[in-house]
Amino acid sequence: MTGSFRTASGGRIDRAKPLAFRFDGTTYYGFQGDTLASALIANGVHLMGRSFKYHRPRGVVSAGSDEPNALVDVRRDDARTTPNLRATQVELYEGLVATSQNRWPSLGFDAGAMNDLFSPFLPAGFYYKTFMWPAGAWKRFYEPKIRAMAGLGVAPTLPDPDRYTQHYAHCDVLVIGAGPAGIAAALAASATGARVMLVDEQAEFGGSLLAETGATIDGKPAQQWLADALETLAASGNVTLLTRTTAFGYFPHNMIALAERVTEHLASPNPNLPRERLWQVRATEVVIAAGALERPLVFPENDRPGVMLAEAGRTYLTRYGAKPGTRATVFTACDSGYRAALELAAGGVEVAAIADLRPQVHGDWAAKALDAGIDVRPSTVVTGTLGRRRVSGAHLAKLKAGAVGPAETVACDLVLMSGGFTPSVHMFSQSRGKLVYDPALQVYLPGTSVERERSAGACRGVYGLKAVIEDGYARGESAAKDAGFGAASPRAFAVEAAELGTDGFIGAVPHGRNPAFAKAFVDWQNDVTSKDIALATREGFRSIEHVKRYTTTGMATDQGKSSNMNALGIVSEQLGVGVPQIGLTTFRPPFTPTTFGIFAGAARGDLFDPIRTTPIHDWAAERGAAFEDVSLWKRAHYFPKTGEDMHAAVARECKAVRSGAGIFDASTLGKIEIVGPDAAEFMNRMYTNAWTKLEPGRLRYGVMLREDGFVMDDGVVGRLSHDRFHVTTTTGGAPRVLAHMEDYLQTEWPDLDVWLTSTTEQWAVIAVQGPKSREILQPLMDDIDLSRAAFPHMSVREGHIRGVPTRVFSVSFTGELGFEVNVPAEHGRAIWEAIFKAGEPHGIMPYGTETMHVLRAEKGYIIVGQETDGTAVPDDVNLGWAVGKAKRDFVGKRSLERAAMSAPDRKQLVGLLTTDPKIVLEEGAQIVAEPGVKVPSPTPVPMLGFVTSSYASATLERSIALAMIKGGRARIGTKLHVPMPGGSIEVTVVEPSFYDPKGERFDA
Incomplete structure (x- = not known):
């Protein structure tokens, strides 16, 4: 069965x-x-x-x-x-x-x-040479066909129903790999009291010990010693043991990414458990005990089913009780092949022959094989195999003076191969450590470290069970010591195990056959043969990185695990230079393929892009508002009535604000509390304007620059007291601005006594705009006088509205008399409804972001990110007045002093009026001087600028637009043209303020 x-x-x-x-x-x-x-x-x-x-x-x-x-x-x-x-x-x-x-x-x-x-x-490079002709055929024909044929498995199309979690952890010592070196390292580190994490990708800890049959450690069979060691670690109380966990990425400052497979191995997983868990571990010290990978041999037809690595064949037999064949031929360049042959023979698998690539066969392993009656053949190569769906035979031939003799066919259904062992240096390489080539071992080993790590055991070229365990123990002890702990108790390990030599072979095995018809595979996954790599060198490629990309060897998920050293050996032989001169490919994370789900975690579906809603959101939804996404927020775009489209609704809302009152949800504005004795000085350094003389109770419009002098954000700032400011930012800029402030406070000005606190979600902001706004709000105020004399434009007052604490700003983004009522978020809807009810007799009307955009554009107010594109200085967008000329310094000041920042041909903000008032320009449309330009144009056209904002204004009964145009202010009064597919549109350059340019309605 x-x-x-x-x-x-x-x-x-x-x-x-x-x-x-x-x-x-x-x-x-x-x-x-x-x-x-x-x-x-x-x-x-x-x-x-x-x-x-x-x-x-x-x-x-x-x-x-x-x-x-x-x-x-x-x-x-x-x-x-x-x-x-x-x-x-x-x-x-x-x-x-x-x-x-x-x-x-x-x-x-x-x-x-x-x-x-x-x-x-x-051959290699076929795609590059073939799909270049005829011109244009790649996109039309080749690419669709190749994409349809590409790939291995088929990606699922339905949403993944499983759950993935992410976990952050810290430890003193992280041990990657739980073979004999890793177990010993964990024992040493844990004995000092250090917090240790031991992780391994397999279902069981033990590594090579899981397939060990004859070795003893401290007088116990190797697997019993392993069980006792794991019991000691589990009982220590300071060790976290993670099986089925792959360390797949090594990132700066000892951040290690681990992928734990939690339920993949279960027939009926607990639905309360995640499928996988991403561990992001910050370790003080790291021990890499990743072991070594057996290297295949490159000979013709080495890819048939039944051809496998010698250690793999041995592992299937001793660990899993599965015979990989009935009659085996072993092809080896090291002692590993002998050990596998002997254990398979003891397990009931007939060994037809051992073909040893080495000219001299000597030592205990050969003697044991001969004593077991195995046919041992030195200086012998496999020149090919027989069979189709399963290997049925191998051709063996003698090497004489470098020449390959006649081949003899040996019947077998299993071919085991071993070219030696390649240290697994992937994690060390990912840590940016420098590898060094060991010509004796013919492998790359860890050299100079960059991170706080050390390698142990076979992954640094230490072979032999006793040496590996002792090296692991010493490395674990040093890691704990470097993490600030004492030394572990001295410990000697009594190990009895048959030692393997360190011989091996890299490159292609000589076979004497026509290479055009003898496929000797170097990279099984990508079907790359030794002939392909030799061709790459003839084509002129000298660096292994170039050979890799030309042939695809070592690419994809292999990342050079099985193919890398043999590819280097072939290139070295072809070019006649040493392996170090050829270079080394880059080992990129992940170490093995990792699911997308583990990176996404909970961030999918509704949580992929978290939806933030304001306290007034539900009220707006109940009133039929259409919403738009602004940064992470859902904002009411407009409030349509029955039969209205967006344009009709926006026109109605604009007229309501201009003639009576409108109410607008501005809760999404970023809000930062800046508090401390040096708050004013901090503001002075962060913003272009002056703040030290701003009186408490007053507001000021602030402009923030990056270091390069370009506008980063803007907002209205209220000074509540001598040591407290209430700063507002754009909706999308809130986290960026706070990070910008924190960066300077912590790294440049740590001497300033200031605290920064994000209060974006603390306050609901209700903007009441229009000539009747004062009349609507005043009866609701408990202790704030909104009269013109007591509360002039650009002021802030603290008090209560309907018993709720409030901060009221007298500020306008519409050009009308306006107030922004800030109340605690939990009272936001209640106060909104109270204001709306009080305003109903006055015709108050809710309006959305589209109306807000139209109203501010009529006034010529900018929106950072719409009128600015990351290359605008304050003067470009008519904010030169907001730059303190007498200020000693502020972020971006020196950049503004560069001559290019004040060049007369810089793009400047202006207004545009179309000759036909019904035509609404497209935002982003280019502007040119001459009318004859066609779209698309066959030749480059000198563009003067582009349209940044464009709307139909119900107030002005015509279209308006804002634009950034080279030397724009000097062009006011001139005619320019906007080329469109339907023809050129004539525009007149005007001042950017279309409505109440003197600001007489602010205190209406």
């Missing part, structure tokens, strides 16, 4: 818990503790996918996260389907449904395999 290739006993699987699963529609059985790959192997299934480019049959190569071939789609339901999962990492559970990818109509018969027949005509 559980597969004919399952061992009778052994492994870490739970044989008392059989599990049924489906792969490509067929039901199979495995055990608790299996991966999908190990369960399929135990059922004799080796064909698990098709290659990306040639659609060649592919099976597993590895047993871990470096697997390039066995990519599957795992489906729970229509919405829960995940493509491109490595079968070697998919934990088996009851009812798992997996499907192979990149094949049609079936895995066994894939029509795309025709590509393999045309492979001689599809």
